[in-house]
Amino acid sequence: MSEPRIAIDLIMEKLAEESERTQERFLKAQDVLLGELDTEIATTPYDVVYQIDRVKLKYYKPKTRRKIKTPLLVVYALINRETMLDLQPGRSVVQNFLNEGVDLYMIDWGYPTRKDRFLSIDDHVNVYIDSVVDFIREKHKKDKINLMGICMGGTFSVIYTALHPEKIKNLITTVTPTNFDTDKGLLHIWTKQIDAQKLVKAYGNMPGDILNLGFLLLNPARLMIDKYVGFLENIDNKTFVENFIRMEKWIFDSPDVPGETFRQFIEDCYQKNLLIQNKMVVGGKKVDLRKIKVPLLNIYGRFDHLVPPEACELLTKKVGSKDTEDICLDTGHIGIYVSSKCQRELVPKIVQWLKERDDVPPKVKKVKKTKKVASKTKKSS
Amino acid sequence: MSSSDQDRKSNDVFTEWFKSGFDFWTSMGKAWPDFTKIFESTLPEEHPFEFLKSWQSMMKMSEGMMSALSSSGTFSSAFSGLSSLPEIVLKMAQKGWDGYFYLYRQWLEKSMSGTRPVQAYVFEKLDENTFKAWTEIYEKEFKQILKMPKIGLAREYQERLADLADKFSVFQATLAEFLYTLYLPVEKSIQVVQQNMGELAKSGELGDDFKKIYKMWIKTLEGHYMTLFKSPEYTKVLKRLLDAVEDYKIAREEVLMDMLQALPVPTNRDIDDVYKEIHELKKQVRELSRKVK
Numbered sequence: 103m104s105e106p107r108i109a110i111d112l113i114m115e116k117l118a119e120e121s122e123r124t125q126e127r128f129l130k131a132q133d134v135l136l137g138e139l140d141t142e143i144a145t146t147p148y149d150v151v152y153q154i155d156r157v158k159l160k161y162y163k164p165k166t167r168r169k170i171k172t173p174l175l176v177v178y179a180l181i182n183r184e185t186m187l188d189l190q191p192g193r194s195v196v197q198n199f200l201n202e203g204v205d206l207y208m209i210d211w212g213y214p215t216r217k218d219r220f221l222s223i224d225d226h227v228n229v230y231i232d233s234v235v236d237f238i239r240e241k242h243k244k245d246k247i248n249l250m251g252i253c254m255g256g257t258f259s260v261i262y263t264a265l266h267p268e269k270i271k272n273l274i275t276t277v278t279p280t281n282f283d284t285d286k287g288l289l290h291i292w293t294k295q296i297d298a299q300k301l302v303k304a305y306g307n308m309p310g311d312i313l314n315l316g317f318l319l320l321n322p323a324r325l326m327i328d329k330y331v332g333f334l335e336n337i338d339n340k341t342f343v344e345n346f347i348r349m350e351k352w353i354f355d356s357p358d359v360p361g362e363t364f365r366q367f368i369e370d371c372y373q374k375n376l377l378i379q380n381k382m383v384v385g386g387k388k389v390d391l392r393k394i395k396v397p398l399l400n401i402y403g404r405f406d407h408l409v410p411p412e413a414c415e416l417l418t419k420k421v422g423s424k425d426t427e428d429i430c431l432d433t434g435h436i437g438i439y440v441s442s443k444c445q446r447e448l449v450p451k452i453v454q455w456l457k458e459r460d461d462v463p464p465k466v467k468k469v470k471k472t473k474k475v476a477s478k479t480k481k482s483s
Numbered sequence: 484m485s486s487s488d489q490d491r492k493s494n495d496v497f498t499e500w501f502k503s504g505f506d507f508w509t510s511m512g513k514a515w516p517d518f519t520k521i522f523e524s525t526l527p528e529e530h531p532f533e534f535l536k537s538w539q540s541m542m543k544m545s546e547g548m549m550s551a552l553s554s555s556g557t558f559s560s561a562f563s564g565l566s567s568l569p570e571i572v573l574k575m576a577q578k579g580w581d582g583y584f585y586l587y588r589q590w591l592e593k594s595m596s597g598t599r600p601v602q603a604y605v606f607e608k609l610d611e612n613t614f615k616a617w618t619e620i621y622e623k624e625f626k627q628i629l630k631m632p633k634i635g636l637a638r639e640y641q642e643r644l645a646d647l648a649d650k651f652s653v654f655q656a657t658l659a660e661f662l663y664t665l666y667l668p669v670e671k672s673i674q675v676v677q678q679n680m681g682e683l684a685k686s687g688e689l690g691d692d693f694k695k696i697y698k699m700w701i702k703t704l705e706g707h708y709m710t711l712f713k714s715p716e717y718t719k720v721l722k723r724l725l726d727a728v729e730d731y732k733i734a735r736e737e738v739l740m741d742m743l744q745a746l747p748v749p750t751n752r753d754i755d756d757v758y759k760e761i762h763e764l765k766k767q768v769r770e771l772s773r774k775v776k
Contacts, residue, residue: 116691220762295722304729323705
């Protein structure tokens, strides 16, 4: 007759096995961690072709024949850095664009210091973005360029297009908050209570580390515990460790946000929700979304906990353009750029969308407008 | 003595040991209600003996495990497996018991000073009383001293120093409250997982996979955090903390700037004035450049 086996017995055996495996894993991990690791990020070559104050303009030359005549400017958020779009070879939005034959420009906002505390949204939109757009227009001898905004950079791009519609051919917004009157994301709940004025008085600029702490607190169980348990479980896997470190490098590379810009963004957008109501004033001018009549592609993540779909999807209904499209991807805020699935989907979709609108000369566009060829569509993929 | 005699003897010793241990903790559990009467005034009114639920669930889980362990042949079965285990497992077991008893000691100490309800995913009753009590004492006793009118040539400096002491105290108290609030989901999720494990052990479905238990815990913890973070109570605590941090930082810098006045170095206030001026000048230059073009 077999001996009765109880859970405690099995648990002890399992513990023994696990501890042996853990020992082996950590022995192997020594080799991995002490050996050479390739954890560089943003390795795609570029030229800094323009600079104004701390703001640099990076230019990436396409690797194949140009498929789109109009250059594309990517405006990243002031929170974290644009290096996320070029995390590693094979997982790089930048490289995907270059492989598709796009002339790619990207704004590097740099690291604001105390002297930047008085820079407002007006300075970022009407000075920095505008100067950069003018530079690209002049360099390529084009009246208009394509503009793509990411998160807060998307909000800036929307404001810019509304204020300078004559300089933009097509607008792409990705995970861009424009409607802040929602309680779906914790950020939207918490920021309602923040005294931004006092925060800026105390800190000058909004410290990146405090912002990062806030992001970690959105889901401490996953971001502060489970993530590192996962790391320990794979600590002997060189590729995993390299990718993990790359992500850590990016996540905790957090420049401070200029104080006045932070204050205005919190008060005018998160607390008063002025942008979507066409009531926001930037540089003395009212931002009227109805003035955005260029084609608009609006992409966001269904599981985005920072900028939930509710914060993004209203934009296409509020702009004056008849050619708009919403795409909701089954992913989160960062996954949209770094997940393998989205890597395959995001850039080809954008390039195809741009290509369809690239050769349309102004007079044909008129016909298109009158015929209303492109109607508002809502797709989910 | 033959090896089978030795096995039987060690089996008996462990059975007795477990049995006496179980009896001790069971009687302790039964003794609790009387014991708590002593501390009645410190316990929350609406949930006077809520912490006992955790105790009871722990005892139920223990009961299931003890009865399984004390059954005939169990120890020989367990130890036949154990004999092949490396030394590290024994060390781990020892550490585990140490941790177990440490947790119990912590829990007992805490339960004597009153505790909160153990209802999963509910945070409407944050244990604010402790922090409120401290704040009240501070406001009534200490703050009054700091707020006493200052006189003389250095009165303004003294005022700023007293303000710093005040803001620092408030910041410390608020930080403690915030950290305690963040700890609540950890405590609650452990209790929930404990209860689940007890039920699984009772039905013989506990299994041997620690990863499953970890996953159960992390999922529960995540859920508890989500519930907490969406609650107005948490938002209030967060706002209080942010206000306190900002007030403290502003007060600290005011004092530092007083000190720096004696040194030949510019303060943040001086530098900010210059930065603001440069910012305004740059704007004007840009505007003029546009007009010239």
